[in-house]
Amino acid sequence: MNCKKCGSPGNVILRKKDSYCENCFITNTNHKFRACIGKNKVLRANDNVLVCLSGGIGSTVLLDFIHNGISMDSHKKLRIIPFFLHVKESEDASGSQAVKVIEQCRKLNFDVHIINISLFIESGTEPTSLNNIPQLNNETSDKFKRFLKSMPATVRNDLLLKIKRHLFTKYAKHLNCNYILTAETTTTLAINLLSNLALGRGSQIQNEVGFYDARDDNIKVLRPMKEISQEELTLYIKIKNLSPEHNSLLNDNSLQSVIGTFVTDLQENFPATISTICKTADKIGIKVDSKKQGKCVICENELGVVTSKLTALSATKFSRTVSNGRPENVDNFNSVIHLYDIKDNVNQSLFPHIHSCLCYGCSKNYSEMEISQMPNHVQKLFENK
Numbered sequence: 001m002n003c004k005k006c007g008s009p010g011n012v013i014l015r016k017k018d019s020y021c022e023n024c025f026i027t028n029t030n031h032k033f034r035a036c037i038g039k040n041k042v043l044r045a046n047d048n049v050l051v052c053l054s055g056g057i058g059s060t061v062l063l064d065f066i067h068n069g070i071s072m073d074s075h076k077k078l079r080i081i082p083f084f085l086h087v088k089e090s091e092d093a094s095g096s097q098a099v100k101v102i103e104q105c106r107k108l109n110f111d112v113h114i115i116n117i118s119l120f121i122e123s124g125t126e127p128t129s130l131n132n133i134p135q136l137n138n139e140t141s142d143k144f145k146r147f148l149k150s151m152p153a154t155v156r157n158d159l160l161l162k163i164k165r166h167l168f169t170k171y172a173k174h175l176n177c178n179y180i181l182t183a184e185t186t187t188t189l190a191i192n193l194l195s196n197l198a199l200g201r202g203s204q205i206q207n208e209v210g211f212y213d214a215r216d217d218n219i220k221v222l223r224p225m226k227e228i229s230q231e232e233l234t235l236y237i238k239i240k241n242l243s244p245e246h247n248s249l250l251n252d253n254s255l256q257s258v259i260g261t262f263v264t265d266l267q268e269n270f271p272a273t274i275s276t277i278c279k280t281a282d283k284i285g286i287k288v289d290s291k292k293q294g295k296c297v298i299c300e301n302e303l304g305v306v307t308s309k310l311t312a313l314s315a316t317k318f319s320r321t322v323s324n325g326r327p328e329n330v331d332n333f334n335s336v337i338h339l340y341d342i343k344d345n346v347n348q349s350l351f352p353h354i355h356s357c358l359c360y361g362c363s364k365n366y367s368e369m370e371i372s373q374m375p376n377h378v379q380k381l382f383e384n385k
């Protein structure tokens with residue numbers, strides 16, 4: 001088959017039907033990335049942008065896109081000033097992931113700032129290490145590990161995403177960047193979408209998996225890889241001979257890892273699975289409430305508002321209250337009026353700090369953490385409320 005664009009022999013087949021030559025495929029994919037940024041009209045010329053790299057597939061291709069974009073010499077040039085950041089995870093004990101990112105950046109003559117994720121434990125902003133893995137303070141990293149160990153794997157996976165976002169934002173401020181680019185692939189976003197729904201974060205989906213995360217008032221997180229399919233990424237890596245570091249940082253035996261297996265297995269036989277999930281995400285909007293109550297101190301999403309309608313939270317509370325009640329009281333729960341009473345009377349022992357400084361998802365997480373292991377600066381956030 002010949003290339004759809006230029007008519008020369010095509011050896012790249014997309015979606016089992018569209019044929020391209022390698023040149024047109026690479027040009028097209030780069031164009032798709034720039035078009036995604038362009039059509040969303042968020043970035044302006046010469047904005048400082050923090051690009052967060054994990055070293056995985058999406059991150060490797062994003063780095064290549066940025067290099068191509070800023071090296072262009074035409075009106076299509078990507079006019080941003082990129083800064084690169086890698087957060088070294090505690091699972092990456094050997095540092096192989098960090099070494100990979102340093103190597104990928106060095107090949108393109110970019111500098112990369114590296115920080116350890118365990119810095120979350122500290123309240124200040126430690127300096128980053130340029131093109132080097134920073135020395136790890138054992139006490140800090142042990143404290144961080146103990147904190148993570150104190151919670152179930154599902155809570156840990158959920159919290160790690162919030163921690164990384166917190167560090168990205170903190171270092172964006174530090175490096176004078178108003179924008180952050182992250183490289184989640186459609187597959188990651190599909191898994192995050194379903195996990196967020198299951199964790200009771202339905203109202204936060206736009207911020208968690210949309211193109212644009214507007215939680216912080218000054219610093220916006222953009223996800224420019226969200227329209228590039230896994231198939232395109234894999235072909236791109238192969239043709240350009242790039243070498244990503246493959247590894248999943250999801251903790252096993254968790255809700256997210258089960259959803260991950262479910263989505264990728266289904267995708268094998270039903271190639272439209274992931275794109276369908278992601279398209280559904282775009283249709284779920286955030287209900288903007290004029291009576292804003294403030295932000296959750298952990299995830300920075302809007303705190304849930306007490307609406308006149310019954311919510312899943314009211315149902316959970318009702319069910320728990322009924323289950324805990326004495327049998328002779330059961331008749332009293334027959335009336336809907338009592339359901340409303342329970343809804344308004346938030347039980348702080350079931351959902352600590354809910355609506356005062358934590359959203360539903362973070363309150364549920366908080367109830368499963370060992371508070372004594374929590375970093376001091378996070379504990380203080382609750383005292384001030």
Ligand SMILES: [Zn+2]
Nearest residue numbers: 003006021024
């Ligand atoms: Zn062609």
Ligand SMILES: [Zn+2]
Nearest residue numbers: 296299359362
């Ligand atoms: Zn929250």
